[in-house]
Amino acid sequence: MALASGVRFAARALLRPWALLRGTTLGRTEPAAGGGGDGARRFGSQRVLVEPDAASGVAVMKLRNPPVNALSLELLTELVISLEKLENDKTFRGVILTSDCPRVFCAGLDLTEICGRNPAHCAEYWKAMQELWLRTYLSSLVLVAAINGACPAGGCIIALSCDCRVLADNPKYRIGLNETLLGIIAPFWLKDTYVNTIGHRASEQALQLGSLFPPAEALQVGLVDQVVPEDQVQSTALSEMARWLAVPDHARQLTKNMMRKATADRLLRQRDADTQNFVSFVCRDSIQKSLQAYLEKLRQRKG
Numbered sequence: 289m290a291l292a293s294g295v296r297f298a299a300r301a302l303l304r305p306w307a308l309l310r311g312t313t314l315g316r317t318e319p320a321a322g323g324g325g326d327g328a329r330r331f332g333s334q335r336v337l338v339e340p341d342a343a344s345g346v347a348v349m350k351l352r353n354p355p356v357n358a359l360s361l362e363l364l365t366e367l368v369i370s371l372e373k374l375e376n377d378k379t380f381r382g383v384i385l386t387s388d389c390p391r392v393f394c395a396g397l398d399l400t401e402i403c404g405r406n407p408a409h410c411a412e413y414w415k416a417m418q419e420l421w422l423r424t425y426l427s428s429l430v431l432v433a434a435i436n437g438a439c440p441a442g443g444c445i446i447a448l449s450c451d452c453r454v455l456a457d458n459p460k461y462r463i464g465l466n467e468t469l470l471g472i473i474a475p476f477w478l479k480d481t482y483v484n485t486i487g488h489r490a491s492e493q494a495l496q497l498g499s500l501f502p503p504a505e506a507l508q509v510g511l512v513d514q515v516v517p518e519d520q521v522q523s524t525a526l527s528e529m530a531r532w533l534a535v536p537d538h539a540r541q542l543t544k545n546m547m548r549k550a551t552a553d554r555l556l557r558q559r560d561a562d563t564q565n566f567v568s569f570v571c572r573d574s575i576q577k578s579l580q581a582y583l584e585k586l587r588q589r590k591g
């Protein structure tokens with residue numbers, strides 16, 4: 289499913305050379321763990337490890353930005369590049385998105401990218417976040433989120449952009465859009481994604497309360513599709529992938545587009561305004577103070 293040319297252009301304009309080259313091994317392949325035949329060669333970058341299996345047409349894409357897979361500008365950029373590479377390789381029909389970091393799937397926005405940063409950087413950062421959401425939400429591939437750790441805020445939205453979600457049954461692995469707890473708010477396209485997944489009333493309540501749902505409640509409210517023991521998350525994601533790949537791609541892709549295009553178009557129509565709203569909102573002194581206080585609290589938790 290081709291993204292609007294504007295988005296593709298934005299992606300290319302965004303993917304500045306330095307972001308690609310900084311410590312990455314883009315394009316370099318290495319044998320996947322356990323060897324494997326042709327097509328089993330890993331590729332990716334410093335922060336995204338892709339383990340493709342050409343025989344099944346399924347790749348496992350692992351976020352590898354320790355300690356918590358915070359969505360730094362580089363991680364956002366490398367995720368978009370890795371996804372685009374798999375979408376352009378017709379060998380692949382599905383991607384399992386998971387974490388290489390223990391206990392955390394993705395901690396959401398990297399708050400150091402917006403705390404104490406100038407408006408130009410915040411704008412560039414937010415465009416990268418928009419791009420990753422558009423790329424995952426509209427992907428022609430089947431995307432299954434194998435959620436093997438905590439999944440707050442931006443991590444939750446990446447998981448919700450996938451076609452289905454398998455969550456490890458660990459009470460510490462909570463998932464949800466908790467922005468209000470940081471003194472900020474989710475932009476409309478995060479809200480829309482939530483509403484499209486769990487409905488309006490559940491979203492209205494969960495967004496205002498900044499709810500982070502433990503697995504049983506996440507399943508009950510519909511945020512995730514399956515909750516399984518931690519050591520069965522990857523195998524369950526593979527089984528779920530097989531279920532989706534049993535459907536002819538073209539019919540499934542057209543249906544996915546029918547279901548999601550209106551939501552994505554809403555952002556595409558007002559992408560610049562959304563960026564300006566984000567920058568003027570997060571650069572307010574009061575918001576900067578809230579975010580700094582929140583980061584401080586996070587850092588002191590270990591003390």
Ligand SMILES: CCCCC/C=C/CCC/C=C/CC(=O)SCCNC(=O)CCNC(=O)[C@H](O)C(C)(C)COP(=O)(O)OP(=O)(O)OC[C@H]1O[C@@H](n2cnc3c(N)ncnc32)[C@H](O)[C@@H]1OP(=O)(O)O
Pocket residue numbers: 355356358391392394395396397398399400438440441442443466467470472473474475565566569570583586587588589590
């Ligand atoms: C009107 C128009 C409005 C326009 C729209 C405006 C919108 C604003 C943006 C809206 C969207 C926001 C989406 C977001 O993603 S905001 C970020 C929300 N994320 C969180 O709340 C998660 C915070 N982190 C945690 O809860 C925990 O770290 C954990 C993920 C549960 C993992 O816990 P644990 O394993 O115990 O690890 P630590 O807590 O000790 O963290 C280790 C290390 O990492 C730092 N860190 C954690 N999360 C982040 C983060 N999101 N960004 C940056 N850094 C993070 C943490 O401070 C520790 O650092 P040190 O090792 O240096 O202490």
